Amino acid sequence: MVNYKFKLTDTIAAISSAHSDGAIGIIRLSGDEAFSILKKIFQPKSKNTSKASQAKLMFGNIKIAQKVVDQALIANFYHPKSYTGEDMVEIYAHGNFALLNLILRHILSLGARLAEPGEFTRRAFLNDKIDLTKAEAIAEMMEVSSLMGAQVVSAQLEGRLQGEVIKFKNELKSVLAILNAGIDFSDEDLDFEQKDKLIKRLEVVNGQIGVLLKNAPSSIIMHHGGKVVIGGLVNVGKSSLLNALLGKDKSIVTNIAGTTRDMVGDYLLIDGLKLEILDTAGLRRLNGEAKLATSTIDEVGVDEVDEVDEVGEVEEIGIKKSFAGFKKADVILWVVDLTKPLFDIPASIKDKKILLVGNKLDLLGDKNFDFPKSVNNLPKIKVSALKNIGLESLKGQLKNLVLGQEKLKPENAHIFNSRQQGALQTAKKHLTLAIDKLKFIANEDTSAYELTLALDSLAAVVGQVTNEDVLGEIFAKFCIGK
């Protein structure tokens, strides 16, 4: 874990743009010495220097050892009106990574220290510029690459999750207060709310947390994107499907079984939802049983052999790879060849969300095809990857399946990382226990304790109660300079 000790007062610097060549590169400085360090390396074009030193935006030269190395635009932010709440400078130089590094090294030699991951945001948090949920939202924003994700993050920036959790907290606090009052003032003639009413109030909150949690996987996928893995027997057209979905030649497509050795994939956007689509090596039937073996590229030539008697060592590795892929998938597209309909789906993936894709619809001609009863419980679709039939409909089904049945709207996707999900799950666990205890006589003390634990977990979500470990964990996730 990153160690943040002793580093609150010095001036930090880092390259804040992508660590590769681009049109423009950004270097950030924050701390008491930010402006004085800038003076030593930057010469404004404006003649009126006294005026220039007050300006927020300046154009001029970056000089190292009296030599101009670049022209740059400078933005000054005076504390506390800056991102970190400290004096800050942003240097927009040309995006040559080697050049940016040279400038940064020079800045460091003038007394700044290289920022640690997330340190700019950590300072913003410590200076009360942002709360913990917002700090996390900013961290996530850096990783967002889809519109839907950005919407979720902006909801978080507006504090939607925080608003929800504060509502829960207030309600639990209110019930806890009544329970405690009943305990501490039991000898007095006070009209406390009856236990069954308190239980009902707790159950309402428990239900609302339950809804948030139910939406959590979809929320998280909406933000981070989902993973779709294509599986199936050899030569059913998995790679063709991948290419058709991506609209480009990503995997090598031949009509030789087992062309795909490693998992191949790319990103696909469906209505703003980011999905990573991966192809796997095809499987073979083993002795006519459900146990499947993969093919590998070594077997080019053993064309049309769908069934084998034994599994070789290389194949074992292939099997493992494919199944590891299935395990991580949010949805598996299980492809079958409608002209050779075989429906053994490995038992080990049956608890996954599966969309059954009947491929090669074009080869059926006028023949009707009905899926067998054994796959009645699976969502299914008939397509032709080659002739581009049914693919839009497949995308629609795929999106719904990834996001779940609830049709979660992005603005309702409150939870977007597993830390928040975990804390809410803990809160729900304790809240459920509190409700259970309250239903028995002489358990109000333990019920109240469970409520305080639930409150602690809720507080952890919005960062009102925090400790250095939680902080360290969150801020360690940040990229340097962001």
Next chain:
Amino acid sequence: MWDVIVVGAGHAGIEAVHAAAKMQMKTLLLTMSIENIGQMSCNPAIGGVGKGHLVREIDALGGVMGELADKSGIQFRTLNTKKGAAVQATRSQSDMVIYRQEAKSCLGGLAKLKIIQREVKSLLWSKGNLSVEGVITDRGEEIKAKAVILTTGTFLKGVIHIGKEQFSAGRAGEAPADSLSADLVRGGLKMGRLKTGTTPRLDKNTIDFSILEEQKGDNPAPKFSFWGDFQKLPQTSCFITYTNLHSHQIIKDNLDKSAMYGGEISSIGPRYCPSIEDKVVKFADKERHQIFLEPTSLSSIEFYPNGMSTSMPIDVQLDFMRSIKGLAKVDIIKPGYAIEYDFVYPHQLRLSLELKRVKNLYLAGQINGTTGYEEAAAQGLMAGVNASLKIKEKEPFILQRNQAYIGVLIDDLITKSTKEPYRMFTSRAEYRLLLREDNADERLSQKGHQVGLLAEHKYLMFLDKQKRKKRLTKLLNSQSVEVSRKKSNASNVITERRLLSQLLKNPEANLATLVQGLPPSFLDNLNEYTKAEKTLVTSDFKYEGYIKRQEAQIKSYLKMEHVFIPRQLDYNSVPGLSLEVKEKLVDNQPETLGQAQKISGITPAALTILSVFIRKKKHLASTI
């Protein structure tokens, strides 16, 4: 030269001198009235929720309040039997005449203690007021001591209000201690002003009990003391009646005459103990308020109408009382009154109850802004022990929040200070499930013995009890019972054997029901133990899981508690702290990060900055 001087002989003073004398200190008790040692100046009751816990802790440590309450008790009840074992609490009605007698005879038996009737006019300050060397009495005597403990209650600049009338007094009929209060201000202590109220006392012979609801004590009577059965008085009843709309109208019509509502008193009173004026005004939609009529003594005609404190003029008090069922012909023996008094803001104290700035001066009880006999007694005991330990050049005796309500009390006072009279509630304790009345001895008796307060014979009793408890625990841990249950999704009933100790963890578990039908050999063994012992062990099983869970919390709490803030830290030199936070820290001077964390208004961000700063300082100090 005395070792310890204690000023004041109320409930704090009694515990303080008792502890000091038991710890072999040459102890002097100065009181303005020997007659009133151990006076119950408010209601004639000891204990209650939270307060009963304190009494049991005092008793477990070797203090006297538990025994005094048992010896003088005329009614005992267990409260919260339906709320959970951890918050169950004992409450007693005391015969206040007997309580005083028992207190005096208890102190009379202490060889190391001398009691003199004197008023203390001022302290004997050292140069610069940085320490105290003794006291100066009303006769001008200078009495020197190594430590002085002030337990002056409501006597500091006490002013009594009855309607528009007001006069200086420490309690009804007793003179206040005005010059001592002024002396403390001169010595640099930051003082504030609080108020509290008491009820009129009623003539028993003019109450019609025949139409009132009777409230009897529990049978058998629960007791406070771990160390034997000291109860000896005949048991008696309380009675319950209610105010009505007519009574409320009387109050409303006369509000301008009340000292509290007429603008006479501006200081802050306890929110949890409102006067009848407050109740009528603030809870206007309530049609009646409950009144407990409590006997003050078997030998007295005085009855105490609990919950009816007032500062109305006497004629209004009488009109009001006579409007109440059963009190139509009642006579008032003594009127109710409000009292204002000076207190010392307790954040100026260390956890040992010695002042941070003034050496050898300890404060305990209402002078620290608390209310209640039990809160006072707990502080008195701790001040007595700590003054003695310091004289013996030993480390102070500090109880943590996870060890005792006494720890919660003192920690709250020091880290949160107080704006209203502080009373103990169980909800103030984060580790409430650990701090039961019935395990107070387990938590504290070893410590009480170690500091030299708990007598040897009591300690042996404690050890013996622990042995028996261990055997009983083993017995319940080794016996299994056949239970059958139906799984919700299965039709068949599952029968299995489970250990008694496991089954007792269930919220609805009951030992007596569970052991029905078990072999006689087991039942014989079980019957060797008392009901109290069985309850104790059952509670232990029930709370076992929570105890484990709280241990982890305690660890992180103690971690913060053990990060010390340098004494001379200049908060202005800590960058990033807001002005408000800086002011609070300067004002409170927390000794540890844990204490800083508990000060209201200290944000997590501020705490992080502070902790980083302290570590940075330490780091620099260690590298230079």
